[in-house]
Amino acid sequence: xxxxxxxxxxxxxxxxxxxxxxxxxxxxxxxxxxxxxxxxxxxxxxxxxxxxxxxxxxxxxxxxxxxxxxxxxxxxxxxxxxxxxxxxxxxxxxxxxxxxxxxxxxxxxxxxxxxxxxxxxxxxxxxxxxxxxxxxxxxxxxxxxxxxxxxxxxxxxxxxxxxxxxxxxxxxxxxxxxxxxxxxxxxxxxxxxxxxxxxxxxxxxxxxxxxxxxxxxxxxxxxxxxxxxxxxxxxxxxxxxxxxxxxxxxxxxxxxxxxxxxxxxxxxxxxxxxxxxxxxxxxxxxxxxxxxxxxxxxxxxxxxxxxxxxxxxxxxxxxxxxxxxxxxxxxxxx
Amino acid sequence: xxxxxxxxxxxxxxxxxxxxxxxxxxxxxxxxxxxxxxxxxxxxxxxxxxxxxxxxxxxxxxxxxxxxxxxxxxxxxxxxxxxxxxxxxxxxxxxxxxxxxxxxxxxxxxxxxxxxxxxxxxxxxxxxxxxxxxxxxxxxxxxxxxxxxxxxxxxxxxxxxxxxxxxxxxxxxxxxxxxxxxxxxxxxxxxxxxxxxxxxxxxxxxxxxxxxxxxxxxxxxxxxxxxxxxxxxxxxxxxxxxxxxxxxxxxxxxxxxxxxxxxxxxxxxxxxxxxxxxxxxxxxxxxxxxxxxxxxxxxxxxxxxxxxxxxxxxxxxxxxxxxxxxxxxxxxxx
Numbered sequence: 001x002x003x004x005x006x007x008x009x010x011x012x013x014x015x016x017x018x019x020x021x022x023x024x025x026x027x028x029x030x031x032x033x034x035x036x037x038x039x040x041x042x043x044x045x046x047x048x049x050x051x052x053x054x055x056x057x058x059x060x061x062x063x064x065x066x067x068x069x070x071x072x073x074x075x076x077x078x079x080x081x082x083x084x085x086x087x088x089x090x091x092x093x094x095x096x097x098x099x100x101x102x103x104x105x106x107x108x109x110x111x112x113x114x115x116x117x118x119x120x121x122x123x124x125x126x127x128x129x130x131x132x133x134x135x136x137x138x139x140x141x142x143x144x145x146x147x148x149x150x151x152x153x154x155x156x157x158x159x160x161x162x163x164x165x166x167x168x169x170x171x172x173x174x175x176x177x178x179x180x181x182x183x184x185x186x187x188x189x190x191x192x193x194x195x196x197x198x199x200x201x202x203x204x205x206x207x208x209x210x211x212x213x214x215x216x217x218x219x220x221x222x223x224x225x226x227x228x229x230x231x232x233x234x235x236x237x238x239x240x241x242x243x244x245x246x247x248x249x250x251x252x253x254x255x256x257x258x259x260x261x262x263x264x265x266x267x268x269x270x271x272x273x274x275x276x277x278x279x280x281x282x283x284x285x286x287x288x289x290x291x292x293x294x295x296x297x298x299x300x301x302x303x304x305x306x307x308x309x310x311x312x313x314x315x316x317x318x319x320x321x322x323x324x325x326x327x328x329x330x331x332x333x334x
Numbered sequence: 335x336x337x338x339x340x341x342x343x344x345x346x347x348x349x350x351x352x353x354x355x356x357x358x359x360x361x362x363x364x365x366x367x368x369x370x371x372x373x374x375x376x377x378x379x380x381x382x383x384x385x386x387x388x389x390x391x392x393x394x395x396x397x398x399x400x401x402x403x404x405x406x407x408x409x410x411x412x413x414x415x416x417x418x419x420x421x422x423x424x425x426x427x428x429x430x431x432x433x434x435x436x437x438x439x440x441x442x443x444x445x446x447x448x449x450x451x452x453x454x455x456x457x458x459x460x461x462x463x464x465x466x467x468x469x470x471x472x473x474x475x476x477x478x479x480x481x482x483x484x485x486x487x488x489x490x491x492x493x494x495x496x497x498x499x500x501x502x503x504x505x506x507x508x509x510x511x512x513x514x515x516x517x518x519x520x521x522x523x524x525x526x527x528x529x530x531x532x533x534x535x536x537x538x539x540x541x542x543x544x545x546x547x548x549x550x551x552x553x554x555x556x557x558x559x560x561x562x563x564x565x566x567x568x569x570x571x572x573x574x575x576x577x578x579x580x581x582x583x584x585x586x587x588x589x590x591x592x593x594x595x596x597x598x599x600x601x602x603x604x605x606x607x608x609x610x611x612x613x614x615x616x617x618x619x620x621x622x623x624x625x626x627x628x629x630x631x632x633x634x635x636x637x638x639x640x641x642x643x644x645x646x647x648x649x650x651x652x653x654x655x656x657x658x659x660x661x662x663x664x665x666x667x668x
């Protein structure tokens with residue numbers, strides 16, 4: 001027996017911080033797969049900082065979600081009906097299935113996953129977009145060399161937690177920046193970073209300097225704003241700054257000034273490079289295989305923060321990302 | 335018959351805009367070359383935006399000029415006495431000889447030049463540091479591809495004028511940014527840029543958009559501040575920003591906020607990379623040979639703005655750089 005579908009749609013474009021009323025939660029008929037399509041029963045939905053960009057009107061790297069359309073998301077689930085030659089009932093898959101219980105897909109940007117190797121939430125976390133984002137940003141743009149100092153902002157988050165651990169695997173000093181003593185403790189004690197600076201403690205520049213006595217060679221940027229500025233001021237000659245996110249700017253309604261320490265780019269001959277993980281799409285399989293190996297060897301811990309509550313809980317759980325309320329990769333279990 | 339020396343020394347560190355009283359002009363004994371040294375009679379002194387950094391206390395890419403020391407400069411002149419095996423009287427040379435009539439050198443960072451090939455001022459201009467800075471910044475960091483749009487700020491200056499012309503040689507659309515209709519006209523009519531935007535006309539963003547209908551692929555940055563911000567907002571996907579200078583910040587006494595459009599780095603996956611020409615020191619000969627060939631073929635015009643007046647005129651002539659008063663590579667003839 002199958003029920004109907006239940007979906008989260010975009011009701012209006014948010015101004016500033018995302019509000020629950022920006023979304024609408026609706027019943028919908030169970031979608032039927034057409035020729036060359038299959039249906040997925042979604043079990044877990046990924047909540048990502050990039051979502052704020054997807055629902056803004058402004059120019060971004062993907063077209064915005066349309067008003068009234070199902071909210072875009074990475075999700076994981078199991079095929080329950082198929083007219084597609086490569087996917088059959090019981091196949092576990094990840095893809096852009098949206099925030100809904102059932103999705104229909106033609107296989108575009110879908111990957112089969114092995115649930116015996118890792119739990120479902122991990123395939124949208126450390127072995128999904130956040131993990132591969134950490135992998136390519138650090139290794140391809142940061143190009144870490146042994147004994148260099150790598151600083152990562154949002155260090156307890158989905159991407160940052162992986163960045164610091166890969167830095168350790170590569171023989172670097174890994175320093176996190178996170179909000180609050182509890183997160184900082186977890187970053188050091190559970191994830192094995194060498195140090196973690198609490199940006200809420202009110203002494204960011206001084207604490208960062210103390211944690212990075214040899215300066216910063218790579219600053220992996222997830223946050224923007226004051227944290228970017230503080231890191232810029234302490235970069236070493238020929239430092240690299242992979243820019244993965246600027247979450248501090250996403251909910252801003254007024255234009256935000258950039259860093260005061262821009263001159264560091266010139267004086268220290270820095271390379272600042274923005275990227276998104278899709279830029280490396282040809283090499284996903286390599287990244288996921290390597291991340292899976294490190295995870296299986298126990299060298300790379302992946303932390304998920306799985307919230308229950310079905311699609312109804314989506315707006316509330318999403319807001320945790322922008323208030324720093326999550327601890328690890330944020331996932332909504334349907 | 336030889337006279338004594340006359341030198342410009344640094345009297346105090348400037349606060350904000352450079353003032354004439356920041357320098358002292360003094361008589362000094364004629365310096366005598368020791369073992370392994372030679373003496374140069376300096377004929378032309380280069381005035382460069384980087385000088386503002388050299389006399390500041392703050393951390394920069396070279397140690398600051400000490401109070402009481404001869405002001406650092408690139409200069410060109412002729413050897414008039416030598417105890418050095420490789421340099422003899424009559425040899426024309428360039429090097430960091432300082433703002434003075436006579437300098438003694440051991441040959442470090444000195445290059446012999448051929449005055450029959452180009453006039454002396456060109457060896458500290460288009461065939462010197464500014465020319466090689468344009469060459470490496472555009473070609474090695476900008477990596478121009480045919481039919482791309484290259485925008486350069488301070489387009490009528492020593493570096494900018496060469497950047498745009500090399501962009502044309504490489505088949506790109508070259509767009510300058512300069513101050514005032516007269517400079518803009520010269521950039522288009524004399525240097526052959528496709529367009530030039532007058533940032534003083536009060537409509538920078540709109541005029542830049544009109545001049546770059548296909549967006550900006552490479553923004554060669556000499557200025558910083560609002561001009562950087564306007565360019566950031568119009569960068570194309572995977573654009574490159576070689577950061578050569580940020581002259582708008584050099585005389586600032588208060589911290590200056592960075593660009594409001596930082597998010598463009600992420601959304602458009604830009605590469606922003608600071609550099610100085612010394613980073614490419616191993617390849618100077620290649621650059622100067624190529625620049626010289628283009629110049630001899632008439633494909634690369636080099637404009638010098640040679641001011642007379644001896645070392646006494648140095649402080650006044652230097653200030654032209656920061657007020658936009660020069661037109662082409664600024665040189666002081668002794």
